[in-house]
Amino acid sequence: MFLKGMNRLRAAYVDIDPTLAPYFITGLTDDYVGILQTYTMGATRRSASQILASSSMFIVVVNTLVAAGVTAFVLWPAGPWITAVGATVVGSAHFFAWIWLGWRAWQVSLDPAHVRFPAQPPGSDPVS
Secondary structure, rough: OHHHHHHHHHHHHHHHHHHHHOOOOOOOOOOOOHHHHHHHHOOOOOOHHHHHHHHHHHHHHHHHHHHHHHHHHHHHHHHHHHHHHHHHHHHHHHHHHHHHHHHHHHHHHHHHHOOOOOOOOOOOOOOO
């Protein structure tokens, strides 16, 4: 949703001064095409390295390590095997739950019902 908001702001800048358009490498629309252009910084395809190096992934990994560490700390009196299994289960559940929630948020942000400024059809004049 933040990408969509930034695209809307850039579109407003271009509405105010259309000569700014060539200077933006990110998207100006809040549809799938504009979001993808912003997310990939103008690249034609998104690669796994962009996802793995994203701030969202960094936050999920750090929070997963903290959740597993706190679980290990709490379970330590129960013994090393229970601690290892508990920390692994909690860490895995935490990681995959947040990945799933992130995927759902991405899908919701691409819902056409939330698009207010779609890309212009090919061949149309964006200034008019």
